[in-house]
Amino acid sequence: MRLLEKDTIVAISTPPGESGIGIIRMSGNKAIEIAQKVFRDKNLKERKIVDYSTHTAHYGFIIDPENKKIIDEIILILMKKPYSYTREDMIEFNCHGGILILKKVIELLLKCGARLANPGEFTKRAFLNGRIDLSQAEAIIDLIQAKTERSLQSSLTQLEGRLKEKITKLKEILIEILAEIEANIDFPDQDIRELNVDKLSRRIKNILEEVNSLLNTFTYGKIIREGINVVIIGKTNVGKSSLFNALLKENRAIVTPLPGTTRDALEELITLQGIAFRIIDTAGIKNPENQIEEISLRKMKSLLDKADLILAMFDISAQFSQEDEEIIQEINKAIEKNKKVLIIENKIDLERKMEKERLFSDLKIKESIRTSVKERLGINKLEKEMVKIVFKGIITPHNGITINNIRQKEALQKAKKALEFSLRGIKKNIPYDLLYIDLREALDFLGEITGEQINEEIVENIFSRFCIGK
Numbered sequence: 001m002r003l004l005e006k007d008t009i010v011a012i013s014t015p016p017g018e019s020g021i022g023i024i025r026m027s028g029n030k031a032i033e034i035a036q037k038v039f040r041d042k043n044l045k046e047r048k049i050v051d052y053s054t055h056t057a058h059y060g061f062i063i064d065p066e067n068k069k070i071i072d073e074i075i076l077i078l079m080k081k082p083y084s085y086t087r088e089d090m091i092e093f094n095c096h097g098g099i100l101i102l103k104k105v106i107e108l109l110l111k112c113g114a115r116l117a118n119p120g121e122f123t124k125r126a127f128l129n130g131r132i133d134l135s136q137a138e139a140i141i142d143l144i145q146a147k148t149e150r151s152l153q154s155s156l157t158q159l160e161g162r163l164k165e166k167i168t169k170l171k172e173i174l175i176e177i178l179a180e181i182e183a184n185i186d187f188p189d190q191d192i193r194e195l196n197v198d199k200l201s202r203r204i205k206n207i208l209e210e211v212n213s214l215l216n217t218f219t220y221g222k223i224i225r226e227g228i229n230v231v232i233i234g235k236t237n238v239g240k241s242s243l244f245n246a247l248l249k250e251n252r253a254i255v256t257p258l259p260g261t262t263r264d265a266l267e268e269l270i271t272l273q274g275i276a277f278r279i280i281d282t283a284g285i286k287n288p289e290n291q292i293e294e295i296s297l298r299k300m301k302s303l304l305d306k307a308d309l310i311l312a313m314f315d316i317s318a319q320f321s322q323e324d325e326e327i328i329q330e331i332n333k334a335i336e337k338n339k340k341v342l343i344i345e346n347k348i349d350l351e352r353k354m355e356k357e358r359l360f361s362d363l364k365i366k367e368s369i370r371t372s373v374k375e376r377l378g379i380n381k382l383e384k385e386m387v388k389i390v391f392k393g394i395i396t397p398h399n400g401i402t403i404n405n406i407r408q409k410e411a412l413q414k415a416k417k418a419l420e421f422s423l424r425g426i427k428k429n430i431p432y433d434l435l436y437i438d439l440r441e442a443l444d445f446l447g448e449i450t451g452e453q454i455n456e457e458i459v460e461n462i463f464s465r466f467c468i469g470k
């Protein structure tokens, strides 16, 4: 791959803004040489940085070599190759926080021969220098972006290289099989070596099974990484905003006895059992002003499209109305699109006016959760059901390994197809050289996950998702 560049890169690795310290990172062949030009020890003496042992910290100053002016008081940390994040020589400067100082130091380092790093470039070098594979690089992005304990755990598992190990094992078996087939193509004399076709199919089937079970973890991985979009719908005044606040455990949305209080959708993140739920409060289906009504209706429909879970509320203290009927139509449409829906019968503290039969006659769901948001009844039950319904039918990985993104999923799906194709081929007694090609393809697709078989565009795409300085 042409991607590996030899120049020395530098970036501020701490978030912008004022802070106690700010860290500048530099990596590359010239990192030590460049640091040498600007670093002075506590007595402002020049010291040979190369002679320091690796992974040691040194108190001192950064000076401008041209006019010898002190720019900052710092701690320099040296990490010699290959024992660094990038496997190159790395220097970290712990400077004082504050964007002005950090900028000055960066400018100085640029003047001395470094170049500004692109987003993710440090991690890209770690990948290109073979310290981590692509699945681990992706885990680093997920780790940085993780919002819940579970997604953090999942990224850590992947960072440990568990997915890589698994894929590598499957690849090794495939390589063995390929070698056997190859020997048969090269020495076609049936008397010398004969492939045991049954055994061969069985081994391929085993790999296929493993691939399938990995693919099954994708939905779980997606849920714990991205969270669940939850949309609360219901006619005006059913208590949507009250529920929104109850789930958030704070008064975020305005609640009034007037219909049409909520005009625009509100969104907040909550965590239930380590899963992130993005809760969206919507405007009721019937607002008094017609124009807004149409806009908010359109908005609600687009929110429903994006929803993974819908909380559909009904006010049982009121008569069943046309608006409720419209909500029911929306629910049924959503169910057809395989969305998950929970029906909430709210205001059970008041006298029931809505007939149960009427409510459920057109509904495709026959169960409900009964709440009084006002009296805080049924909220715990609702929270439990929310977690339960999300995991219904979803396979949770027993070994913690999950497929974490579309890229990995697609590569696995392609490998799966190639494996299935080869199995059909064996049944039809296709020549060994054709079988070889199919299995070789499966091997290459598996290689895409770890990044041995991958094109530059994909690599660029992955690393551009990082922040600068990582």
Ligand SMILES: Nc1nc2c(ncn2[C@@H]2O[C@H](COP(=O)(O)OP(=O)(O)OP(=O)(O)O)[C@@H](O)[C@H]2O)c(=O)[nH]1
Pocket (backbone or CB within 6 Å): 234, 235, 236, 237, 238, 239, 240, 241, 242, 243, 254, 255, 256, 257, 258, 259, 260, 261, 262, 263, 282, 283, 284, 285, 346, 347, 348, 349, 350, 371, 372, 373, 374, 375
């Ligand atoms: N008695 C009773 N009143 C409730 C309950 N839940 C909500 N309310 C009241 O119903 C009224 C409307 O509640 P909201 O949460 O604003 O309803 P909404 O669905 O967001 O209304 P819009 O934003 O106007 O569509 C408020 O006066 C709430 O206090 C409940 O369980 N019991």
Ligand SMILES: [Mg+2]
Pocket (backbone or CB within 6 Å): 240, 241, 242, 253, 254, 255, 261, 262, 281, 282, 283, 284
């Ligand atoms: Mg509201």
